[in-house]
Amino acid sequence: MTKAQQTISIGLLVASLYLVCLLGLVPFPAKIQEELIPVLPFWTIVSFGSYLLFKLGWGVLFFNDVPEAHKELMLQIDQARKELTAKGVDVD
Numbered sequence: 001m002t003k004a005q006q007t008i009s010i011g012l013l014v015a016s017l018y019l020v021c022l023l024g025l026v027p028f029p030a031k032i033q034e035e036l037i038p039v040l041p042f043w044t045i046v047s048f049g050s051y052l053l054f055k056l057g058w059g060v061l062f063f064n065d066v067p068e069a070h071k072e073l074m075l076q077i078d079q080a081r082k083e084l085t086a087k088g089v090d091v092d
Contacts, residue, residue, distance in 0.1 A: 001009075020026055021037050028037070081091045
């Protein structure tokens with residue numbers, strides 16, 4: 001089973017369970033049936049968005065420094081300066 005098939009099958013399962021709850025085929029108390037179940041998709045989207053924003057913020061906050069990449073970038077900058085200076089361009 002490919003990842004796409006797995007994702008589609010899980011999505012169909014969740015959607016069918018939600019429809020069963022929304023249509024009242026499974027008995028729930030009236031307050032849950034009328035107030036909670038209709039807003040579950042919106043709540044899920046907001047929760048997922050909040051999770052993604054948290055993960056993004058966490059990644060930015062604890063961004064790993066890469067000293068090797070810094071050294072490589074500095075060498076490339078020096079090389080570019082030398083090449084431009086050889087062609088008569090003032091880079092300072």
